Amino acid sequence: MILHYNKSIFKRFSNESELETIKITTKTESFFNQYDNVSSWWRRFKNSKISISGSLTNRIYFKNLSGCYFVSTNGDKLTIIIVYDPNTSKITKTSTTIRIKKTFIDYTDIEYGTFYGSYKEINEMMRYYSNYSFVGKWYKKVE
Numbered sequence: 091m092i093l094h095y096n097k098s099i100f101k102r103f104s105n106e107s108e109l110e111t112i113k114i115t116t117k118t119e120s121f122f123n124q125y126d127n128v129s130s131w132w133r134r135f136k137n138s139k140i141s142i143s144g145s146l147t148n149r150i151y152f153k154n155l156s157g158c159y160f161v162s163t164n165g166d167k168l169t170i171i172i173v174y175d176p177n178t179s180k181i182t183k184t185s186t187t188i189r190i191k192k193t194f195i196d197y198t199d200i201e202y203g204t205f206y207g208s209y210k211e212i213n214e215m216m217r218y219y220s221n222y223s224f225v226g227k228w229y230k231k232v233e
Contacts, residue, residue, distance in 0.1 A: 109157070109205035112172040112186065120196035121168045128161045128170065135193050142188050151189065155179040162215045171208055171215070 125131040134140075136155065141147045157174030174181075187200050205212075 108175065108177060109173055110176045111203045111205060111208045112174070112190075113201040113203065113208065113211075114170040114172070114190060115199040115201075116168050116194055117196050118163050118166050118168040121194070124195055128159070131193060132159065135190065138193075140189065140192055142185060145185070148189055151181070151185070152179075155181065160212055160215045169211075169215075171212055173205055173208070173212070 121131070125134075135148065136152045137149050139147045139149060141151075145151070155174055156178055157172060159170055159172045162169050183202055190200055191198055
């Protein structure tokens with residue numbers, strides 16, 4: 091099941107049946123009051139020394155997170171969908187939810203799912219927007 095738009099970027103999805111997603115929805119205005127862009131949020135989320143009490147820092151916890159994220163804005167709603175391989179990114183929902191919420195100052199909705207479950211939404215995001223980025227090993231992967 092390859093996406094219809096921008097097919098070439100999805101060549102990295104060789105094991106798409108195993109991929110999982112994290113969908114983050116927050117208020118656009120408060121997000122951009124806090125961060126210059128999604129890239130600056132990503133750096134803080136993945137590489138910061140933020141930690142959960144008595145736990146690893148985000149930098150260590152997300153060290154092996156490889157995948158990509160897609161971004162769209164729809165009026166007052168900003169949506170980020172992170173697609174990752176759970177076989178190389180050993181993260182838990184509870185810990186990840188806490189870590190995500192610590193990077194936002196406003197209400198944030200977080201949903202977990204599969205690539206197949208998010209297929210239609212990602213396809214629409216790619217149809218109208220081209221704001222995406224590969225991270226980790228997927229960034230470095232040569233096709």
